[in-house]
Every structure is written in structure tokens, then in C-alpha cells.
Amino acid sequence: MIAHVAAAGEQSGRVVLWHGGPPTLSRCAIDAAMLLGHTFQAEVESLYIEDQQLFDLAEFPFARTINPGREGWQALPAETLERNLRQLAAALHRQVSDIAEAAGVPCRTRVMRDEPLRALSLACAMNGPWNVVVVCEPVTVSDDARLTSLFEQVRDTTGVVITGPLTHRTTGPVIAIVEQFYRMGPMLKTALRIAETHERDVRLCIVGNAEDELGWMESEARILCADPDLDGRVSVASVLAADDDAAPLADSLRRHRPGLALAQYGGRLIGPETSVRPLTKMLECPLLLVR
Amino acid sequence: MFFKRFMPGKGKSVAQAASAADASAPGNTSATTDVADASVINDDGAKNGASVARAVAKAISRKANGVRRPAPATDAAELGFKTTADLTPSPAPVGQDKALEALTFGATMKGSGHHILVTGDTGTGRRTATRTILRAVAGDMQPPDDWVYVSTFATDGAFRALKLPAGTARRFAEKMALAIDQLADALPVAFADADYDLKRRMIEVEQRLTRDDALEALRREAEAQNIALLRTAAGMAVAPILEGKVVKTDVFNAIPEPMRREVEAKIAAVEAQVEAILSDRPEDEKERRTRIGALTEEIAASHVQVALADLNAEFGEIADVASHLAATGRDLIYNVGLFVAHANEGADGTGSTAGRAAGRESSTVRLVKSAAAHPRFARYGVHVMAASSADGSAPIVEEPNPSYSNLFARIELTHDADGLATVARVRPGALHGANGGFLLLDADALLSAGAAVEPLLRALETEQICFDPPTEPIGIVGDEIPELEPIPLNVKLVLVASDASLQQLSASHAALKHMFKSQARFEAEIAHSADNIAKFAGLVAYVAEKHDLRPFGADAVAALVDEAAQRAGEAMLSLPVSDLVDLCRAADHWADNEDRKTIAADDVTHAVRHLYGSDGAERETRRALP
Numbered sequence: 001m002i003a004h005v006a007a008a009g010e011q012s013g014r015v016v017l018w019h020g021g022p023p024t025l026s027r028c029a030i031d032a033a034m035l036l037g038h039t040f041q042a043e044v045e046s047l048y049i050e051d052q053q054l055f056d057l058a059e060f061p062f063a064r065t066i067n068p069g070r071e072g073w074q075a076l077p078a079e080t081l082e083r084n085l086r087q088l089a090a091a092l093h094r095q096v097s098d099i100a101e102a103a104g105v106p107c108r109t110r111v112m113r114d115e116p117l118r119a120l121s122l123a124c125a126m127n128g129p130w131n132v133v134v135v136c137e138p139v140t141v142s143d144d145a146r147l148t149s150l151f152e153q154v155r156d157t158t159g160v161v162i163t164g165p166l167t168h169r170t171t172g173p174v175i176a177i178v179e180q181f182y183r184m185g186p187m188l189k190t191a192l193r194i195a196e197t198h199e200r201d202v203r204l205c206i207v208g209n210a211e212d213e214l215g216w217m218e219s220e221a222r223i224l225c226a227d228p229d230l231d232g233r234v235s236v237a238s239v240l241a242a243d244d245d246a247a248p249l250a251d252s253l254r255r256h257r258p259g260l261a262l263a264q265y266g267g268r269l270i271g272p273e274t275s276v277r278p279l280t281k282m283l284e285c286p287l288l289l290v291r
Numbered sequence: 292m293f294f295k296r297f298m299p300g301k302g303k304s305v306a307q308a309a310s311a312a313d314a315s316a317p318g319n320t321s322a323t324t325d326v327a328d329a330s331v332i333n334d335d336g337a338k339n340g341a342s343v344a345r346a347v348a349k350a351i352s353r354k355a356n357g358v359r360r361p362a363p364a365t366d367a368a369e370l371g372f373k374t375t376a377d378l379t380p381s382p383a384p385v386g387q388d389k390a391l392e393a394l395t396f397g398a399t400m401k402g403s404g405h406h407i408l409v410t411g412d413t414g415t416g417r418r419t420a421t422r423t424i425l426r427a428v429a430g431d432m433q434p435p436d437d438w439v440y441v442s443t444f445a446t447d448g449a450f451r452a453l454k455l456p457a458g459t460a461r462r463f464a465e466k467m468a469l470a471i472d473q474l475a476d477a478l479p480v481a482f483a484d485a486d487y488d489l490k491r492r493m494i495e496v497e498q499r500l501t502r503d504d505a506l507e508a509l510r511r512e513a514e515a516q517n518i519a520l521l522r523t524a525a526g527m528a529v530a531p532i533l534e535g536k537v538v539k540t541d542v543f544n545a546i547p548e549p550m551r552r553e554v555e556a557k558i559a560a561v562e563a564q565v566e567a568i569l570s571d572r573p574e575d576e577k578e579r580r581t582r583i584g585a586l587t588e589e590i591a592a593s594h595v596q597v598a599l600a601d602l603n604a605e606f607g608e609i610a611d612v613a614s615h616l617a618a619t620g621r622d623l624i625y626n627v628g629l630f631v632a633h634a635n636e637g638a639d640g641t642g643s644t645a646g647r648a649a650g651r652e653s654s655t656v657r658l659v660k661s662a663a664a665h666p667r668f669a670r671y672g673v674h675v676m677a678a679s680s681a682d683g684s685a686p687i688v689e690e691p692n693p694s695y696s697n698l699f700a701r702i703e704l705t706h707d708a709d710g711l712a713t714v715a716r717v718r719p720g721a722l723h724g725a726n727g728g729f730l731l732l733d734a735d736a737l738l739s740a741g742a743a744v745e746p747l748l749r750a751l752e753t754e755q756i757c758f759d760p761p762t763e764p765i766g767i768v769g770d771e772i773p774e775l776e777p778i779p780l781n782v783k784l785v786l787v788a789s790d791a792s793l794q795q796l797s798a799s800h801a802a803l804k805h806m807f808k809s810q811a812r813f814e815a816e817i818a819h820s821a822d823n824i825a826k827f828a829g830l831v832a833y834v835a836e837k838h839d840l841r842p843f844g845a846d847a848v849a850a851l852v853d854e855a856a857q858r859a860g861e862a863m864l865s866l867p868v869s870d871l872v873d874l875c876r877a878a879d880h881w882a883d884n885e886d887r888k889t890i891a892a893d894d895v896t897h898a899v900r901h902l903y904g905s906d907g908a909e910r911e912t913r914r915a916l917p
Contacts, residue, residue, distance in 0.1 A: 022522045053537040054523045057530040060540055062555055065526035068569045076525060088524055140503040142510060165496045257485060280500060
């Protein structure tokens with residue numbers, strides 16, 4: 001999956017910065033999008049998706065919305081909904097464009113109206129060869145199903161970057177969490193590519209259920225990292241996570257204080273059957289979940 | 292008794308010889324020899340007015356009456372020595388045995404309230420003898436406890452007094468300063484640490500996470516009833532759904548009205564629950580603050596405990612100190628923001644670690660550059676009021692200017708940016724320094740001090756040092772003077788006075804006279820006895836040694852005795868030591884002119900003539916005048 005992302009010479013892909021949900025933005029998500037765009041010479045597309053369901057709801061006379069911290073319910077008038085959303089989108093796009101310009105990353109903006117995942121799927125299908133979706137809002141416990149659906153429905157996405165309510169850091173080493181041996185090479189390559197572009201170190205975090213398996217993977221990792229060209233920029237750590245327990249992995253993440261983490265979707269951290277809840281309590285940096 | 296150490300060993304034979312001479316010498320005019328340390332010439336820089344008047348009156352009387360009692364001639368051969376080099380030099384006051392005895396008795400008397408009055412004219416050696424005896428007595432006494440003032444941390448800024456074992460106060464103060472420095476380094480780092488940051492943000496976010504959990508639970512519950520919770524750009528919305536999608540209005544309107552009403556009721560019910568979840572509750576905010584406060588306290592407490600560990604280890608057994616250290620720990624935790632603010636502000640050397648590192652280059656802590664010296668941390672300062680000396684004896688303090696502040700304490704205030712006064716320093720007074728020992732004051736100086744006399748008497752009576760300044764300004768008008776806890780006082784006041792100053796003092800402060808249980812009176816004139824002559828010879832030997840003069844021959848000493856006798860008359864001797872020193876030095880000069888190795892009587896005669904003239908009355912007048 002990531003092999004072609006990491007390889008130089010491939011036609012540039014896209015980083016799709018997806019917003020349109022709750023108005024809480026994660027600056028770290030935007031920074032992560034710029035980081036990936038800069039690394040892979042990819043364009044960032046600021047994609048604002050107007051949820052069609054909201055327009056459907058606005059047709060109802062009893063439609064109204066409420067925001068935390070504000071007094072009571074506000075009517076949701078259909079007449080002004082589009083204008084309000086476009087204004088919001090424009091503001092978001094401006095913010096993203098400014099950040100992109102400062103980062104030296106090409107950026108385009110788009111507004112689509114549809115059911116969010118369908119719109120996203122369409123957007124990713126339009127351009128290739130690869131897309132990484134960056135979710136602009138921090139994930140919440142309600143996003144379990146949404147994340148699963150995203151990976152299921154948006155087939156043309158290589159990976160998804162998420163942030164949590166505690167995410168505050170985008171500087172620091174790049175940590176690649178490897179739970180299966182065959183992913184080690186591509187994950188390391190991707191991490192190295194990102195790290196080199198931004199003069200960071202790489203931590204290769206090997207996770208296993210059993211000591212012997214872990215030991216073997218770690219030794220292979222060390223052989224891989226012994227390349228003189230790497231110049232000591234890669235360090236290897238192993239985490240014993242028996243019974244697929246995510247807690248030791250979370251501790252490791254906290255300890256290394258990365259600026260970006262790479263992990264496999266469907267691994268210990270997050271997967272179709274795993275709740276996002278633990279991540280919301282420990283994710284301090286953006287997390288790139290790859291297929 | 293202590294004054295016996297003043298007795299010159301070799302002088303005993305002199306005393307015996309002189310005694311024999313005394314018995315046979317007619318018209319013996321005694322002279323008094325007044326003894327004072329040669330270094331104390333004119334004790335207070337001027338002769339006492341009354342004694343001057345007496346001397347002048349005597350001179351005038353003699354001249355007027357034409358009385359010239361011939362000075363008794365002292366037989367040098369009977370003195371029992373050849374030169375003063377044969378004698379043991381003795382600085383002892385001559386003929387003041389009673390005074391010395393009274394002084395010693397008063398100084399060694401146990402118990403409080405036994406103050407000592409030392410009277411006599413200038414030049415009688417009263418001060419030197421007093422100091423000598425007090426030093427000897429103090430040397431055998433235990434050093435008193437140390438005292439410090441520390442803040443109570445109360446809003447009134449009051450200070451409490453802590454008693455510490457002798458010789459430990461300065462160490463206590465230094466260790467406290469080091470603890471503050473340590474915290475100034477450690478606390479900002481601790482609160483900048485990522486772990487603390489994460490924990491704090493967790494608490495900040497906790498409420499939101501709890502809300503998200505509640506919304507998720509509500510969402511699932513509502514979904515079961517075909518009601519959806521939508522998180523939209525416009526906020527949270529509640530919508531009817533069918534097969535997971537929001538129902539179109541035409542579809543909704545097509546359903547029977549009772550069903551529509553039912554759906555609307557459900558939506559309203561869910562909205563009410565959403566509103567309840569999203570509304571800000573004051574108790575949530577309060578809980579958040581409490582938890583952050585607890586986290587801050589937890590982080591701060593661990594560092595404070597480490598910083599104060601050394602102090603607790605050394606001083607924790609002392610009850611009052613232990614309670615103060617506990618209070619300090621609590622206050623440090625409560626005011627942890629001071630340290631963070633100090634670090635944030637300190638781009639200069641005062642607040643920065645680099646500045647403090649530079650200040651610690653030497654082996655001692657240079658507090659002037661430490662965080663502890665910054666006004667921000669003044670509340671943690673330890674003000675040393677009494678610290679025992681290294682030699683471990685009782686203190687003797689001599690205060691030449693006994694003003695209120697010099698006796699009781701001086702408070703130095705500083706003002707912060709808001710104009711609020713803070714105590715920068717509490718400087719001890721002489722009473723603190725003398726506590727447990729002796730306070731030596733001059734009556735004339737005390738009279739000049741005026742406003743300090745009554746408070747001093749009160750302190751001696753109540754046996755407490757209470758800081759209650761009469762009129763002296765401390766800071767800006769309106770500044771509150773902090774309260775200082777009284778410190779128990781156990782001191783012996785030794786007041787050196789002339790008759791005139793004593794009379795004046797007693798007239799203005801009647802209670803003063805009754806305070807003195809011992810009175811040591813130094814006489815201006817002493818008996819012209821063999822014993823005194825022997826002591827006088829020892830004194831001359833002492834002066835010669837001290838001023839690096841030639842030894843005096845027996846004839847020269849005899850000439851000096853004759854001079855002393857002539858001054859006093861009536862079988863007495865009188866020669867203030869300042870005059871004795873002048874005469875001895877002048878005689879040495881004359882001996883030098885004559886290339887003599889030993890000072891002879893002629894040299895003394897020359898010196899007398901040179902200093903005082905040849906006419907007897909004139910001499911007396913000249914001597915009497917200042």
C-alpha cells in the first residue's frame with residue numbers, strides 16, 4: 001500500500017483535508033496535511049462537504065441546532081443554511097490556504113454537497129494515484145462507525161489521518177508502529193521519507209504478542225536499520241502487547257512523544273472492532289492509519 | 292576572683308619594699324593612680340566636666356592659699372627592681388579592688404535582673420576593666436540559643452520568633468535560601484513537563500469526553516427509535532431517520548398525523564436530553580478547577596518535600612521549627628505560581644538559572660544573585676536576630692549609639708510594582724545580639740538617645756524584646772509595620788556612667804536607678820600604699836611594653852609615682868592612664884635624645900616639664916583643661 005507512496009518518481013497523489021462536520025477544527029490535523037503534502041510533493045485539497053442530511057433536516061419546521069456553551073436551540077432555516085455553510089467553508093478554506101502558503105504546499109479548495117462519505121469517496125476517486133484523507137475534526141467516541149465506514153466506503157484512500165481532543169504536538173520523531181513483519185519495510189520507508197524531509201528521527205516500534213515473535217521481529221528490524229545510510233537516525237523499540245492489549249502501545253507512544261505516528265488500521269490501536277475511545281484519551285500527535 | 296589575674300607576680304617584692312618606705316616617709320602625700328588602657332585615651336574623647344572643675348578648683352585653691360605640699364620623694368632603691376624589664380607587665384587597674392570585686396560579683400551573679408552600674412571619672416580604667424572582666428565571665432558561660440524571625444504567612448504579615456540551638460541560625464537561613472533556589476529551578480521545569488501538560492489537558496478535556504460518552508449513549512438509544520443525532524457544522528441536531536438516512540419532508544408529511552406527532556415528541560424529548568448534556572454546569576467547572584488544583588498540588592508537593600528535606604532532617608525535631616517548616620511547605624505549594632512567574636519573567640540574571648549558577652561559583656551561596664533574594668520570595672526569608680559566636684561563649688555587645696532601632700531592631704521595607712510593602716529585611720538590635728550575655732552602654736549616649744530609654748527599661752523589666760517603635764519612620768507613610776513576636780530577653784545591662792550623667796539619667800527616668808543591683812565605682816584617687824605602688828610599677832612596665840618604649844629605671848618609676856602623688860595630695864595617688872602614657876612616651880623621647888638605654892628620672896622630669904610646665908599650679912590647670 002504505502003510502497004508506491006514512499007517511492008520517489010511516482011506521480012504525486014493528494015492529501016484530502018476533509019471538513020464539514022462539527023465546527024471544531026484541529027490545527028494539528030491541518031499541520032499533518034501540510035507535512036504529508038510537503039513530504040510527498042502532493043497537493044492538499046481542502047474539501048468542505050456540506051452534509052445533504054442537514055439540508056434535508058432544514059426543510060422541517062421543527063429543525064433546530066444547539067451548540068455547547070451557547071444558550072438553547074437555534075432555528076435551522078433552510079433559506080440561510082447554504083449561505084451560512086458557504087461562509088463557514090470560505091473561512092476554513094482561507095485558513096488552510098494561508099497555512100499551505102506558509103508551508104510551501106500547493107493547495108486547492110472545493111465544496112461538495114452530499115452524504116459525507118459518498119462525497120469523500122467521489123473526491124478521492126476523481127484523482128490519484130493515491131489519496132490520504134486527513135479528518136479535520138478531532139475524533140470522538142461517536143466516530144467508531146464513521147471511521148469504519150470511511151475505510152470501507154472510500155476505497156481510493158491509502159490512509160486516514162486522525163487527531164484526538166488531546167492532540168497538540170506535530171513536532172518530534174516519526175514513530176512507525178509495526179505489528180506484522182511484512183509491513184516493516186514499507187512503514188519504515190514511509191516514516192523515513194517523512195522524517196528526512198523534516199529533519200526528524202524515526203522510531204520503529206515493533207509490537208508483538210509473544211516474546212519469541214517479538215524478538216525475531218526486532219532482530220530483523222535492527223538488521224534493516226543497520227544501513228549506514230541511515231546514519232543512526234532510526235532507533236528500534238519493542239513492545240510486548242499480549243492478547244492484543246493496546247495499553248503497552250499507548251504507553252510507548254506517550255513515552256516517545258512523536259510528532260506523527262504511523263499505524264495499521266485494524267491493528268491494536270484502532271480497527272473495525274475497536275473503539276476510538278482509548279485513542280481520544282492518549283493521542284497527542286496526528287495518527288496516520290494505513291490500510 | 293577574676294581581677295586577681297591582674298596582679299603582677301614580681302610586684303609583690305615591690306609592695307613590701309614600698310611598704311617599708313611608706314612607714315618612714317614624712318608628709319606622705321598619697322596619690323591616686325587611675326588606670327585605664329593606654330589604647331583608650333580619653334575614654335569618650337574628652338575629660339569629664341565635673342572632674343575638670345574639681346581639678347581646676349584644687350589648683351586655684353592651692354595657688355590662692357599658697358599651699359604647696361611638697362611631693363613625697365619615692366626612694367627608687369626601695370622599689371626592689373632595677374628596671375621595669377624585671378617586672379611582669381600588668382594592665383590591671385591600680386587600687387580599684389572594690390570596683391573590680393563589685394563588677395565580678397555582678398557579672399557572675401546568676402539569674403536575671405542583676406544589672407551593673409559602673410561609675411567613675413574618665414581615665415579611671417573603668418571601661419577597660421569592665422570589658423576585661425565581662426570577657427572572662429562570658430568565656431565561661433554557655434552560648435545562648437539563636438533566634439530568628441520568620442513569616443507566619445498570615446495576611447497581616449506578622450512574624451514569629453523561632454528559637455534554634457546555638458550556632459545554627461545562619462545555617463538555617465542559608466538552607467532555607469537554598470531550598471527556595473532549588474524550587475525556583477525545579478518547579479518551572481516540572482510544570483513545563485509534558486507529563487504534567489498531558490494530565491492537565493486530560494482534566495480539561497475530561498468534561499468534553501464525558502459529554503461525548505453521554506451523547507454517544509443517547510445517540511444509540513435514539514437510533515433505536517429512528518431518531519438521529521447529527522453533528523453538523525451548525526451544531527448538534529436531532530432528526531427523524533429512516534434506514535439510517537434523514538427522512539425527506541414529503542415522506543414525513545405523508546405519514547399519519549398521530550405518528551408525526553409521536554416522532555416530533557420523541558425528537559423534542561431527545562433534544563431535551565441533548566440540551567441537558569451540553570449545558571454547562573457550574574459544578575463541572577468547579578470540579579475541573581478542583582482537579583487541576585489537586586494535580587498542581589501533587590506536583591508541587593513532591594518538589595517542596597525534596598527541597599525542605601534537608602531542613603527537616605536537621606531541624607525537624609524542634610517543635611516550633613517543625614511547625615514552621617510545615618507551614619512553609621503549605622505556603623510554597625499554595626504559591627507555586629510565584630516560581631512559574633519568576634521563571635517566565637527572569638530573562639535577567641536574577642531570575643535565570645544561569646544567573647544563579649554564576650552566583651554560586653564560590654563555595655558559599657551568594658544570596659545577592661539567588662532567587663531567594665528576590666522580593667517575590669521575601670515571605671520565605673529567615674531573619675537572623677541572634678547567632679552565637681564561633682568561640683561558643685556568651686555575647687558581649689557594646690552599643691555606642693543606643694537609638695531605638697539600634698537596640699530593638701530595624702525593619703527594611705521594599706515595595707513591589709503595585710506599591711505594596713514587603714519586609715525585605717529585619718535587622719537585629721543590640722538587645723538581640725546581647726541576649727544571653729551582656730549589653731554595655733554609655734550613660735551619655737543613652738541620654739542622647741532619649742526615646743530609647745523607656746522602651747529599654749520596659750524590656751529589662753518585662754524580660755522581653757518587643758518591637759514597638761515610638762516615632763521612627765519605617766517606610767512610606769501608611770505602610771503597615773508588621774508585628775514581630777516578642778523574644779524572651781535575658782541580658783545584663785552594664786551601664787558606664789559619670790556622676791553627672793547618672794544624676795541626669797536618674798532625674799529623667801526614676802526607675803533606672805533601682806535596676807542596678809551592683810555598682811562598681813572606680814575612684815579617681817587611690818591610696819598611696821606600697822601595694823599600689825607595686826601595681827603602678829607593673830602598669831608602667833605594661834605601658835612600656837605596649838608602646839615599645841625603653842624600660843624604665845627604678846628612679847624613673849619613682850619620679851612617676853611622685854608625679855601621681857603630687858596631683859592627688861593627701862597620701863593619695865592620681866594619674867589617669869592617658870596622662871601616664873603621654874608621660875612615658877615623652878620620657879622615652881628624652882632618653883632617646885640622651886642615647887640612654889633605660890629611661891631615667893631626668894627623662895621623666897623633662898617630660899613633665901614639657902607637657903605640664905614647671906609651675907605647679909599652672910601644671911595642674913593645664914592638666915585639668917581639656
